[in-house]
Amino acid sequence: MLHIPSFQRAYDAVWGPEHTPDTVFVVQLKLVLAIGAATYDGMFSLRSWATKWVYEAGTWLGMPGNKGGVSLAGLQTSILLLLAKEATGVDEDMVWVGIGSVIRMAMCLGLHRDPTGLAIGPGPGGRESLYDVEMRRRLWNTVLEIAVQASLNSDGPPGIGLEDFNTKMPGNYNDEDLERDTAPKPETTFTQTSLAIALRRILPERLAIAKYLNNFSSKGVYAETLRHDTELRAASKALNQILQTYRSVPNGPSDLDLRMLDLLIRRYFPALHFPFFSSSLTDKSYAFSRKVVVESALRFRRDIFPSPLPSSNQHDPPDDTGDLLSRSAINGETFLSTVPLQSFICILAELQALIRESEDERFGLSGILPSLSVETIRPDLVSFLSEFKEFAWRAIRAGATNVKGYLVGCVGVAAIDAVKRQENKEEVVVRALEEGVRKCVRWLERCVEGGYTDPALEEDGDIDVQEGRWDGDWEYMARWIFGELGEGFVH
Numbered sequence: 001m002l003h004i005p006s007f008q009r010a011y012d013a014v015w016g017p018e019h020t021p022d023t024v025f026v027v028q029l030k031l032v033l034a035i036g037a038a039t040y041d042g043m044f045s046l047r048s049w050a051t052k053w054v055y056e057a058g059t060w061l062g063m064p065g066n067k068g069g070v071s072l073a074g075l076q077t078s079i080l081l082l083l084a085k086e087a088t089g090v091d092e093d094m095v096w097v098g099i100g101s102v103i104r105m106a107m108c109l110g111l112h113r114d115p116t117g118l119a120i121g122p123g124p125g126g127r128e129s130l131y132d133v134e135m136r137r138r139l140w141n142t143v144l145e146i147a148v149q150a151s152l153n154s155d156g157p158p159g160i161g162l163e164d165f166n167t168k169m170p171g172n173y174n175d176e177d178l179e180r181d182t183a184p185k186p187e188t189t190f191t192q193t194s195l196a197i198a199l200r201r202i203l204p205e206r207l208a209i210a211k212y213l214n215n216f217s218s219k220g221v222y223a224e225t226l227r228h229d230t231e232l233r234a235a236s237k238a239l240n241q242i243l244q245t246y247r248s249v250p251n252g253p254s255d256l257d258l259r260m261l262d263l264l265i266r267r268y269f270p271a272l273h274f275p276f277f278s279s280s281l282t283d284k285s286y287a288f289s290r291k292v293v294v295e296s297a298l299r300f301r302r303d304i305f306p307s308p309l310p311s312s313n314q315h316d317p318p319d320d321t322g323d324l325l326s327r328s329a330i331n332g333e334t335f336l337s338t339v340p341l342q343s344f345i346c347i348l349a350e351l352q353a354l355i356r357e358s359e360d361e362r363f364g365l366s367g368i369l370p371s372l373s374v375e376t377i378r379p380d381l382v383s384f385l386s387e388f389k390e391f392a393w394r395a396i397r398a399g400a401t402n403v404k405g406y407l408v409g410c411v412g413v414a415a416i417d418a419v420k421r422q423e424n425k426e427e428v429v430v431r432a433l434e435e436g437v438r439k440c441v442r443w444l445e446r447c448v449e450g451g452y453t454d455p456a457l458e459e460d461g462d463i464d465v466q467e468g469r470w471d472g473d474w475e476y477m478a479r480w481i482f483g484e485l486g487e488g489f490v491h
Helices: 004-014 023-037 047-061 072-088 092-108 130-154 175-179 194-201 203-213 222-247 255-266 268-280 284-304 324-331 335-364 379-397 404-421 425-448 474-481 486-490
Strands: none
Touching: 004 023, 004 175, 023 047, 023 072, 047 072, 072 092, 072 130, 092 130, 130 175, 130 194, 130 203, 130 335, 194 203, 194 222, 194 255, 203 222, 203 268, 222 255, 222 268, 222 284, 255 268, 255 284, 255 324, 268 284, 268 335, 284 324, 284 335, 284 379, 324 335, 324 379, 335 379, 335 404, 379 404, 379 425, 404 425
C-alpha cells in the first residue's frame, strides 16, 4: 500500500532542519506509528499516543476541502486509518462501514479499471510509468483484501464483486524495482509483493464464501457449504505449492509471514462450518463440520500463540512472549483478538460433548469401561481453555475495558474443573464468576485511580489512557484544525 523507498525518503526529510513536512505525509506517518504501537510491547504502553494519532487523522480526514480528499494519497490515508482503528481498538466496529466509502473512493479514482493503456503518468517513450501502474494495482488489491476481510469480521456483505473490476493483480516486484523500468520477477522468486499476490490468487473463493455467508436470502444448505469448502481447499493446495518454493529460497518469507497468511486463509473454513457445529455435536451427518471447527481452533492457537502463555498475577506485568501476532491479538481489536474467543467457545462445547459421549458409552457397557478423566479425553483441549483465560486477562491488562471474554474464560475453566473434581458445577462456576468480576473491578479501579498510566502523558493529561479518549484538550485540536497551530502540529 505504501511504497517503502518513497516513504523512507519522506520520513528522513521530516527531521531536516529547514524542511516543512507535508501534512498529508505527517498524518500517514502517525497512522503507521499507531499501527506499530499495537505490537511495540506486550502491555500496549503506547496506547494513549496511538489513540491520539487515530483521532487526529480521523478528524483531519473529515475536514471539508482537505488536501487528502479524493486522491491516491487520500485513499492511502483512509486505508491506514481503517487499519489503525482495528490495531488500536478505536471505533474498530466501524471498519466495515468505512470500507464502503473507501471502495467508492477507489472507484472514483478509476482504480477498478486496469491502468494499462490509461494516460496516468509519464514514462519512457510516453508510456505509463511502472510506478504509477503498479501502485494503482497495489492500492486496488489492498481495497479488495480489506473489503473481504471486513465482510467476514462484521457479518456484512463485502460490497464488491468480481464483475465490478478488471484491474490485474500486482506484478511480482520489490518496491525498489518500481523506480526503474524492469520486468516482473518470476513467480518462484519471493518479493515484497509475493504474499499479497498469493492472497489475490484465492480472492474469488474467499469472496464467494463471504457473499454466501452474509447473504440474508441464503438457505444455508449443507451441500453448498461443502462445495465452497472443496473449492477453497483446492485453491489453497495450489497456493501451498508456491509457498513451498518460497520456504527454500534465501530471504524468503518469515515464520510470521506464513503464520499470518495461514490465519487469513484458514479462518474461512470454520466460518463456513460454524452454522452446523451445534448440530454436529449430536448429529453424525455433520461430523465433518465438527472436525473442521475443532481442528481450526487448535491451529489458530498455534498460529497466534506459538508458545504457551505463562500465568500472570494481579500486580506484576505479564511476561511478554515477544511474538508480534501474540501482541497484536492481546493489544488490538483485529480478528486476531476475536478468533481466540470463538475458538474457546467451540473447544468448550467439544469438551462437554466428549464428556457426555464418554459417560453414555460407559453407561451402555454397564460400567465395564474405566472412568475417563477430562485430560484423558483431550488434554490439548483442556490446556487451550486455561490459555484463553490468560489471553483474555492480558488483554484487560493491556487496556481493554470489555471484560466479557475473561469472564467467559472463568466460567468455562471452572465448569471443566468441576467435572474433573466431581464437584457441584453450579457452585464452582458461580464462585469463579464472582472472583473473576472482583479481579476485573479491582484492576479497572486501579487504572481509573491512576495506578497504571503512561508516565509520558501524566504531565499534560491529554489522554485518558484506559478509556482511549481525549480528556479535555479538544480546544487545542480545534485550533490546529483551523490553522492556528498547523505548523506546531507538523513539527
